[in-house]
Amino acid sequence: MVAAKILVVDDNKSVLSALEILLQFEYSEVNTISNPNQISSYPNLASYDIVLLDMNFSAGVNSGNEGLFWLREIRKKSPETSVIMMTAYGAVDLAVQALKEGAADFILKPWNNDKLLATVKSALALRNSKKEIDSLKKKQHSLKQHINKGNDFIVGNSKALNQVMNLVHKVAKTDVNVLITGENGTGKELIARELHLSSGRKDEIFIGVDMGAVTESLFESELFGHTKGAFTDAKEDRAGKFEAAQGGTLFLDEIGNLSLQTQAKLLSAIQKKEIVRVGSNKPIPVDIRLVCATNCDLEQMVADGLFREDLLYRINTIQIKVPALRDRGDDILVLAEFFLSRYMNKYGKSGLRINQAAQEKLMAYPWPGNIRELLHTLERAVILGEGKVLKPDDFLLSNKAANPSTGSPRTLEEMEWLMIQTALDRHGGNYSAAADELGISRQTLYNKIKKGT
Incomplete structure (x- = not known):
């Protein structure tokens, strides 16, 4: 016996009895009513999986209009319930009209028992599919909200930040591609999330990809996906980030560190608005809002032949420059208090x-690591501070900001950091060129920078 609730609506009591006897051995609950006017007030109508509904109730009337009326009423009160229409008058146009109005199927009287049971079984499968789809949609919506929520906020009220936010909210209303520039640690991803949450795509997903952490060999698989067997470790089909972000926003961080070869592949996907999984030749259309970010000078990289000019034009419809923390004035203290509360x-x-002296120390420091460095500084101060008042000595500020001409690094770590900064400055922020000069891999350089900030 199948666990399902079925309601039969027919003015012929012989029909009601026959269907009740037939169905009660197949389904857990079968109820009947002879007056369709009871439908409007029927208790827990939405809990029924199937309604078998007669098309005609008045003597001498066989137009089917009564049944269509009550079909609409049931659909209003319980849209997920599958409704099977019944009539003794077979008419193709009436059946088509019922299906257009949302009926699951149509059977004629007198019926064949096996055929009727098969029809009910199919209608129940349709009902269960609708319930499953609805459940999946709710879970997907909940998951998107959880992913989009994030844990960080844009904090501050400086003129420099307000100018950026005004531009963000203006641009968010459109679907144009946006390039976010600024130093490491300034909060470029937060700006990208704000763009997404202020846009018409806010109910869809935000996918972020750190391009600095994606090796060239895995670029296509990571962004475009792959099919089973496409390469040694491809044990199943896998969607890439472009597909995962369908309908939402795709954020590509550290875009300036792509090789020319991967830049060409990215450009092709953006231009065609479609991707092809590795190991497949089937194009997949994608609908995304593209937001990119970099701390590199892309125009200089174009001049040096390190970045494609046509790709720059594609991703740079609107450019948003995020100010360094040292240029945001009292936002330093506002953020310090925000992080202090978080870590308490x-x-x-x-x-x-x-205390005042410590605040002055924080304001005087140039913050080469920007907000990320301030965050870690406050976390250390909260952990290591012994009193209720945090003093200047509780804030361990790095000498990484020292200028080689005015101050010498005192540790091996500081020397390494200065070498990295010098190499990056010399090559306009390009990780690959700086890594070549330093004699290390781009991934090693990237890891050192992430660890250092």
Whole structure:
């Protein structure tokens, strides 16, 4: 016996009895009503999986209009319930009209028992499919909201930040590609998320990809996906980031560190608005909003032959430059208080405050690692601070900001950092060129920078 609720609506009591006897051995609950006017007030109508509904109730009337009326009423009150129409008058146009109105199927009286049971079984399968799809949609929506929510916020009220936010909210209303520039640690991904959450795609997913962490050999698989058997470790079909971001926003961070070969592949996908999985020749259309970010000078890289000019034009319809923390004035202290509150909660401390001398120290420091460095500085201060008042000595600021001409690094770590900064400055922020000069791989350089900031 199948666990399902079935309601039969017919003014002929012989029909009701026959269907009740036939169906009660197949389904867990079968109920009947002879007056269709009871449908409007029938208890828990939405809990029924199937309704078998007669098309005609008034004597001498066989137009089917009564059945179509009650079909619409049932659809309003319980849109997921599958409705099977019944009539003794077979007419193709009436059947077509019923299906257009949302009926699951149509049977004629007198019926064949086996055929009727098969029809009910198919209608129940349709009902269960609708329930499953609805459940999946709800889970997908919940997952998208969870992913899009993030854990960080844009904090501050400086003129420099307000100008950026005004531009973000203006551009968000469109679907144009956006390039976000700025130093490492300035919060470029937060700006990208704000663009997404302020756009018409806010209910869809935001997918971020750190291009600096994607090796060239895995570029196509990561962005475009692959089919089973496309390469040694491809044990199943896998969607890439372009497909995953369908309908939403795709954020490509560190875009300036792509090789010319991978730039060409990315350009092709953007121009055609379609991708091809590795190991396949079937194009897949994609609908995304593309947002890219970099700390490199892409125009200089174009002049040096390191970045494709046509790709720059594609990703740079609108450019948003995120200001360095040192250019945001009192936002330094606003952010410090924000992070202080966060880490007091995280580490179970309360009542901490930053004294005036420490505030002056934070304001005077140039913050080469920007917001990311400030965040780590506050976390260390909360963990290591012993009193309720955080003093200048509680804030361990790096000498990485020292200028080689005015101050010498005191540790091996500081020397390494200065070498990295010098190489990056010399090559306009391009990781590949700087890594070649330093004699290390691009991935090693990227990891050192991430660790250092």
